[in-house]
Each structure stands twice: as C-alpha cells, then as structure tokens.
Amino acid sequence: MVRELSLTPKQEEVMRIxxxxxxxxxxxxxxxxxxKTFLDFYRIPNRILAADENGAIALVGNTEGSVSRNIIDPMRQMFGEKLVGRVKSGGMVRLFGRDCFIFGAFRSGCADKLQGLSLSYCYGDEMTTWSEDVFRMIMSRLDRPNSIFDGxxxxxxxxxxxxxxxDEGVKNGSVRASRFTIDDNPKLPESxxxxxxxDYAGSVYYDRFILGKWKCAEGVIYRDFADAPxxxxxxxxxxxxIIMADVGVDFGGNGSATAFNLTGYTAGYKRIITLDEYYRQGIISxxxxxxxxxxxxxxxxxSYPCLRDVYCDSAEQVLIRGLENAARKERLPVEIHNARKGDIGQRIRFYSSMMSSGRYRIAAKCVNTIKAFTEAVWETGGTDRRLDDGSVNVDSLDAQEYSTERRMREILAAAR
Incomplete structure (x- = not known):
C-alpha cells in the first residue's frame, strides 16, 4: 500500500516549485x-512518469549499493514491489514502468558506464562524494530537450x-538550490x-550537518579533545x-610508525575506551x-579476555599473514581481519561525535594516541583531508580507527 503523502512545510515548498x-x-x-531525501521518494516517480521515452533514466550515488540502500529500498517499502523492483545484475532496476540504470560515482572510472547514453532524467544521491569526472559525464549525457536532474x-x-x-548555475538560472537545516524537519523527535x-557541537560538522552550510575544514580536528584532554x-x-575489545593495527615504514591500539566497550556501547597502545617508529623486520x-x-x-578481533591495514597482506601465523603458533584466541579502511571523513566524524557526546575515554598510559588526537589538524587549502606529512602522528589515529570501524554504526545507533 502506498504511504499517504505527508510532507513538512519545507518539503512542500521545494516539491511545489x-x-x-x-x-x-x-x-x-x-x-x-x-x-531532503525523503522528499525525493515522491519527486522521483513524478519525474520518471513524465520523462521523455527516447531518453534513458539513471539513478547515481556514491556506489550502486548506496543507491539501493538510500533510495531504492525505502521507495519499495513505500510503493511496493510492483512499482519498485529489485536491482538486477548489471545495475538495472524497474521503476514505475521504466527500466532504469544504477551507477556508482565515487571514482572517475565509473564514468565509462555512461558513455553512449542519452539521459532524459537523472537522480543524484550523496553528490559531494562523487568524482567530478562522473558528474561532468552526466552533464554531457543530459542532452534531451527537457532533460532534468534532481539531486x-x-x-x-x-x-x-x-x-x-x-553557484554558477544559480547565477545563470540553470540551477535551483534548496537549503535544508535540521530544524526544517519538525517530525524528528526533539530528543x-x-x-x-x-554530537556535532564544536566541529565543522555542526555547520554542515546541522545548519546545512558549506564550511571549510581547517585548523584542529578534535577541538573538544585538544582544548581539554x-x-x-x-x-x-x-x-x-569492559565487555568486548578489539585491536587495530597500522603498519609502519619510511617516515611512519607501527601502531597497535586496544579498544574496549562497556555495556550498551555507553563508553568507548582506548585501553592500551603500542607505537614504534621506523622500519622493523x-x-x-x-x-x-x-x-x-x-x-x-x-586483563581483557573478551578480546576476539584484530583489524589490520589491508595494504600489507604479507605482514598480515605473518601475524596470522604467529597468532596460530602461539594459540592466541583472536581472529585477524582486514580493516575496512572506509572513508576517512566518516571515521573522523565518528570520533568527533564520541567526544562531543562524552562517550570516548582513553587510558592515561596511551600517551602517543593522546598526543595524536591533540595535534591532529586538517590540511590547508579547504580540503577534507587530515594532514599526513610526517609532522604529526596519524599512525596511532589509523590504528585507533581500525579498531572501531566495523562497529561504528552500532555504536552511533546505541546513542539514539
């Protein structure tokens, strides 16, 4: 059954215009x-039904999987499987009577899939995570007289x-930009x-993810920690x-250090605690x-027999196999995995949130990790990259992030 249309005043305004x-x-x-995305669950069907039949339709996101999770699956729950099909191999899905392409846009190579297409409609999700090359290719493919892009x-x-x-499109009249703040959604629980x-207070993410502003990432990253460690x-x-514990491993080399970080969790993920660390600079055999x-x-x-999992920098498979063999030889009851090594911005946001909400703690003996959190800064030039030029210790930060990365969603959800 189709869910009754119920939009906020902001959504109604944007939908109407x-x-x-x-x-x-x-x-x-x-x-x-x-x-802003919930609004598009209603806007996308309207666009597809009105789209030029001589042009193709595409839904683009960071990855094909993220398009499915963020857009296709919620729409299927709202409109049912007859109108919203399931993504098939090759990245095709049947939506409201039309076959639609699904693309990931996180790297420039994804643009190859768009060659030869003429798009009458395209929807874009998580656009700031895309490769600019893919976006430029989409621009060239929207070549029908009434082609439309929503994103x-x-x-x-x-x-x-x-x-x-x-900014350029707003000036020349080709772009309509609608800004949303967190307070534009009165349906969210006040708590x-x-x-x-x-969670985002005192960080660049407050301006971006609460106020909806384009904001430079500059200066100290973990302001709460640096101001009062x-x-x-x-x-x-x-x-x-401590009811669970994990270890993160970052391998060193020229100009970097090898780091192990042991992280523990209290019941319900109420506290995430760095319990111990290992830090050794330079190349070791x-x-x-x-x-x-x-x-x-x-x-x-x-001290922590609940330790079970170790997550290692996946770039060093030979070294990982060595750790696996050593652990097996010593009969250590731990499993060694590749670290996920996801988007560094997500990892930084996670620890910023943990610090702002008072859920992160660190043992006093972890002096290298304490110093790393205190001194972590953004690269200059308005990028979202953490400075990693050998002048600051990012190795302990990497090891710390690897230790918690696979639990981040669970930990964040536990606070809601």
Whole structure:
C-alpha cells in the first residue's frame, strides 16, 4: 500500500516549485535527517512518469549499493514491489514502468558506464562524494530537450567543485538550490535533534550537518579533545567494565610508525575506551613485528579476555599473514581481519561525535594516541583531508580507527 503523502512545510515548498517550475538542475543541500531525501521518494516517480521515452533514466550515488540502500529500498517499502523492483545484475532496476540504470560515482572510472547514453532524467544521491569526472559525464549525457536532474547532498568545503557548479548555475538560472537545516524537519523527535546537535557541537560538522552550510575544514580536528584532554583521560580503568575489545593495527615504514591500539566497550556501547597502545617508529623486520604483536595480544588478554578481533591495514597482506601465523603458533584466541579502511571523513566524524557526546575515554598510559588526537589538524587549502606529512602522528589515529570501524554504526545507533 502506498504511504499517504505527508510532507513538512519545507518539503512542500521545494516539491511545489520543482514540480511546476523545474530547472534543468534541482539540487537540495543541507543537514542530515532534514527531509531532503525523503522528499525525493515522491519527486522521483513524478519525474520518471513524465520523462521523455527516447531518453534513458539513471539513478547515481556514491556506489550502486548506496543507491539501493538510500533510495531504492525505502521507495519499495513505500510503493511496493510492483512499482519498485529489485536491482538486477548489471545495475538495472524497474521503476514505475521504466527500466532504469544504477551507477556508482565515487571514482572517475565509473564514468565509462555512461558513455553512449542519452539521459532524459537523472537522480543524484550523496553528490559531494562523487568524482567530478562522473558528474561532468552526466552533464554531457543530459542532452534531451527537457532533460532534468534532481539531486541531494550534505554540504562540504566551499571549495568543493559541486559548490562552484551550484553557484554558477544559480547565477545563470540553470540551477535551483534548496537549503535544508535540521530544524526544517519538525517530525524528528526533539530528543534526537538535541542529541545530534550535541554530537556535532564544536566541529565543522555542526555547520554542515546541522545548519546545512558549506564550511571549510581547517585548523584542529578534535577541538573538544585538544582544548581539554584531561576530560577524556582515565587514570584507572576497571577491567570488569569492559565487555568486548578489539585491536587495530597500522603498519609502519619510511617516515611512519607501527601502531597497535586496544579498544574496549562497556555495556550498551555507553563508553568507548582506548585501553592500551603500542607505537614504534621506523622500519622493523617481520620477525620483530610478529614478536611484538604476540606480546601485545598476550598482555591484552590477561586483563581483557573478551578480546576476539584484530583489524589490520589491508595494504600489507604479507605482514598480515605473518601475524596470522604467529597468532596460530602461539594459540592466541583472536581472529585477524582486514580493516575496512572506509572513508576517512566518516571515521573522523565518528570520533568527533564520541567526544562531543562524552562517550570516548582513553587510558592515561596511551600517551602517543593522546598526543595524536591533540595535534591532529586538517590540511590547508579547504580540503577534507587530515594532514599526513610526517609532522604529526596519524599512525596511532589509523590504528585507533581500525579498531572501531566495523562497529561504528552500532555504536552511533546505541546513542539514539
């Protein structure tokens, strides 16, 4: 059964204007959970039904999987499988009587899939995560007389290529940009909004994900931690409070260090605590690495027998196999995995949120990780990249992030 149409005042305004006075480019930019994507669940069917039959239809996101999760699956729940099919191999899906292409746009090679297409309609999800090359290819493919593009994203740096495109398009009349703030969605529970504002307070993400502003990432990354590290440091950790533990491993080399970080979790993920660390600069032999790793894991297991999983930098498969063999030889009850190594921005946002909400703590003996969080800064030039030129310790940060990366969604969800 189709869900009854129920839009917020902001959604109604954008829906009305983009339906009766559409531009070639209609892009919603703004806060997380502000309702900009939910609006598109109703706008997309209208566009597909009105689209030129001589042109193709495409839905584009960071990856094909993210398009399915963010757009196709929710629409199927709303409109049913007869109107919203399932994505087939090759990236095709049947939507409202039309065969539609599904593309990922996170890297320039994805643009090859668009060659030869003539698009009458395209929808874009998470546009600030795209490769600019893919976006430029889409521009060239929207070649029908009434081709239309709808899209949405969270804002990034004011220097982002998409911001420049939007600004130029607004000036020449080809783009309609709609800005959403978190307060544009009155349907969100007040407690959730307060928690979200608290989580992003004091960081660049507050301006972007709460206020919906394009904001530079500059200066110190973890402002809460850098301003008052004593708020996060524990002189003593009760082992009985830790119900699960994981280790992250970052391998060193020229100009970098090898780092192991042991992270523990209290019940319900109420606290995430860095319990112990290993940090050694320079190149070490595989034998030394394996010896030090075994020592670190044995020490961790004596205090925290709940330790089960180790996540390693996946770029070093030979070294990982060495750790696996060493762990097997010593009969260590741990499983060694490749770290996910997802988007670094997500990892940074996770720890910013944990710090702002008071859920992150670190043992006083972890001096290298404490210093790393204190000194972490953004690259200059308005990018969203963490400075990694050898002048600051990012190795401990990588190891710390690897240790929690596979649990991030669960941990964030536990606070809601």
């Amino acid at each position: 983009s339906t009766y006075e559409p531009k070639r480019w209609n892009i919603s930019v703004g806060a997380v959970r502000s309702g 949405s994203c969270n804002p990034a740096s004011p220097n982002h290529w998409l911001k420049k495109f939007i 959730f909004v307060k928690a979200l504002k608290r 004593e708020r996060f440091i524990l002189k003593r950790v009760r082992a009985s409070d 595989p034998a030394e690495l394996e010896r030090d790793f075994v020592r670190f894991i044995k020490k961790a297991l004596r």
